Every structure is written in structure tokens, then in C-alpha cells.
Amino acid sequence: MTISAHLTDFAGFKVVSWEPGQPLGDPATTIHRIAVEYDDAAPWLAKFRAFLELPRVAETQGLVIGMWDTEAGMDGDPGEVVEALVTAHAHLPKLRAVFMNDITYEENEVSWIPNGDLSPIFAAYPALEHLGIRGGNGLSVGHLALPELRSLEIQAGGLSAELVREVMSAELPKLERLELYLGTDNYGATSTPEDLAPLLDGRLFPRLKYLGLKNSDHEDQIAQIVANAPVLEGLEVLDLSMGILTDEGAAALLSSPLVAKLKKLDVSFNWCSDEMVKKLEALPTEVDASDRQDADEDDWRYVSLGE
Known part of the structure; x- marks a missing residue:
């Protein structure tokens, strides 16, 4: 088995990829996947900051984090992503669902996905109801x-x-x-x-x-x-x-x-x-x-x- 497709639903919501310039989907039914691709000029952090500026972003109930670094390999570290999510907690007061590393085998094999200590996210969002994580390397x-x-x-x-x-x-x-x-x-x-x-x-x-x-x-x-x-x-x-x-x-x-x-x-x-x-x-x-x-x-x- 390989993971060949990105999530289309999670925690009862439809998952839709989001890019800067696009509007926010209906927060009652939709959550967004924020990711970079190999030919992207904008890094993940820039996309996430743009997402946080959207009208009604405070209504967001879930986030799916896709590939976050086009250079991320065995030695990568999601520390900046974790820090960004923690810092954004005041902008996302209704966040209830998080999926980390919605990454397919074409982007990075599951055994190669770098991970780390994700516990600061849980401290920042103590009301989480649904949590998904992909990749075991260094995961805590x-x-x-x-x-x-x-x-x-x-x-x-x-x-x-x-x-x-x-x-x-x-x-x-x-x-x-x-x-x-x-x-x-x-x-x-x-x-x-x-x-x-x-x-x-x-x-x-x-x-x-x-x-x-x-x-x-x-x-x-x-x-x-x-x-x-x-x-x-x-x-x-x-x-x-x-x-x-x-x-x-x-x-x-x-x-x-x-x-x-x-x-x-x-x-x-x-x-x-x-x-x-x-x-x-x-x-x-x-x-x-x-x-x-x-x-x-x-x-x-x-x-x-x-x-």
C-alpha cells in the first residue's frame, strides 16, 4: 500500500486545498489543506500567514497541513510549522481538528516524512476533538x-x-x-x-x-x-x-x-x-x-x- 491521494474529508468536514487569493470555504462544512509544491515560489509560512488574514478565519474549525517544505527530507524538522500554529492560536479560537503531514508518496514516502515534538500544538489548542498525524520519524x-x-x-x-x-x-x-x-x-x-x-x-x-x-x-x-x-x-x-x-x-x-x-x-x-x-x-x-x-x-x- 502507498498513500497516493490527499485527504478529501477529515473529522466530518470536506477538505479543500487553499492557495493565497482564494476565499475561505464555508466553515460549517469545509476545512482547508495548506501545503507547498516543489515549484512553489511562496514558502508554507507565507501561505499560512496569508490564510490567517482571511475574513472569518476565526470561524475555521479544522486545518490539514500538507507538505510544508519542498526541501524537507530525512533531516527536516517541522519546528517552524509547529511554532506558527502555536502563535496563531488567538486567530483560530474554534479550531477542533488538525491533521499533520497530509503528504503522498509522490511528495515523500511515509517512512521519510520528518516529524518532531508536536506537543506545543496540543497545549495551544486544548479543545481539539480530532487529531491525525502521518509519519513516525522523531515523532513525539x-x-x-x-x-x-x-x-x-x-x-x-x-x-x-x-x-x-x-x-x-x-x-x-x-x-x-x-x-x-x-x-x-x-x-x-x-x-x-x-x-x-x-x-x-x-x-x-x-x-x-x-x-x-x-x-x-x-x-x-x-x-x-x-x-x-x-x-x-x-x-x-x-x-x-x-x-x-x-x-x-x-x-x-x-x-x-x-x-x-x-x-x-x-x-x-x-x-x-x-x-x-x-x-x-x-x-x-x-x-x-x-x-x-x-x-x-x-x-x-x-x-x-x-x-
Whole structure:
């Protein structure tokens, strides 16, 4: 899998790219993506400052940050973008949704996207309800305490153990959707299934309805520790897609009475046998076991989103 297209919607809003000289879209239905392209004369900061001068910009409810530096590579740093967002907080009093790094593979592979400490943004916008982040290199969310946050999604070819532990110690009492692309050690993943332990008893995020622990080369082990964990009692959807899930992990899901009570189990892009897929699809819940990958015993298996 590659990320080949920019977001068209986020947090219930339509996402529209914005360029200087264009008007502000309807703040009730539209949020804007601010980005630079390789042939742009104006840097990202100049575009953002122009955006802040728009009439009714104070009504803006969300922002999508696209490519922010045409020269940004493995050694890039989004520090100036973070600082600009923090400084602009008085201009954006209604900001509720932020997506960082809406960058496609043609602009920068997901494993190459430079990141950094984004925690100053969260301090500046404590009323955030939806947060999306792409890219795991150097990513930190610090002590994440957002009392209104409903959804958190982090897309990466690999997330560090430190980042996963930060999420597992976050204070997000209203979180309903958590989606982590845990990734592979080939692209920076250093966490283990044990790092997810604070999540399992269901008390960390008591309102959680959707849990995505996906795109992992430890998907079997994750399935085994989650299958009978109390956290499933409050869930509607368990998403273990995009990773290296084989019959070993699927068997744990198949035998779990808690999994059978979910509204949906997503294990699409899996490495299970045909026989196991049929058994999963026979569970008394909606099951997506599509996109089965085929590999012999000694073949190399891989996650869906790596480089």
C-alpha cells in the first residue's frame, strides 16, 4: 500500500486545498489543506500567514497541513510549522481538528516524512476533538492531555516504543476512536505488544468504540493479547488489518466470545489460510477478511504500509 491521494474529508468536514487569493470555504462544512509544491515560489509560512488574514478565519474549525517544505527530507524538522500554529492560536479560537503531514508518496514516502515534538500544538489548542498525524520519524506527542479529543490516528511505516508509550499514558477521557499504524522494524517500529498493556483493561480510554492496532509485524501477538481483554467489552470495531496476521493470531480471535460480540472485526490484508478465512467469516459479527495474502512457510511476509 502507498498513500497516493490527499485527504478529501477529515473529522466530518470536506477538505479543500487553499492557495493565497482564494476565499475561505464555508466553515460549517469545509476545512482547508495548506501545503507547498516543489515549484512553489511562496514558502508554507507565507501561505499560512496569508490564510490567517482571511475574513472569518476565526470561524475555521479544522486545518490539514500538507507538505510544508519542498526541501524537507530525512533531516527536516517541522519546528517552524509547529511554532506558527502555536502563535496563531488567538486567530483560530474554534479550531477542533488538525491533521499533520497530509503528504503522498509522490511528495515523500511515509517512512521519510520528518516529524518532531508536536506537543506545543496540543497545549495551544486544548479543545481539539480530532487529531491525525502521518509519519513516525522523531515523532513525539509528549504528555497528551486533551479532554475533548474524540479521535486519534497516527499513520506510519513504524512507530517507536517511546511514541506508543506516550499514547498509552495519554489523558483522553472522551476518546472514541484510536487508530495506530504500528508498522515494522524495517521502518522504525520498536514497540512490542507488551507496550499496549495499559490499554487492555478498558479503563485507559473508557469511551473507546473503535480500536485499530494495525499494520504491525506483531499482529499475531497483538491478536492474542487483545482477543480476551476487557477493552473489547466496550468496543464496536476491532481493526487488526494491514499487518502480518496468520492462522496463529486468527485462532485466538476465532475462539474469543468477546470478538464474537463485536459489531465488526477487520482483519483485511491478512496472511491466513483459506480455511481460516472461512472460519472467521462465519463468526456472528461482520468480518472483513478480504485481501488475503499468499505465502509459503518460508516466504517473507510484510505489512501493508511500510516505506
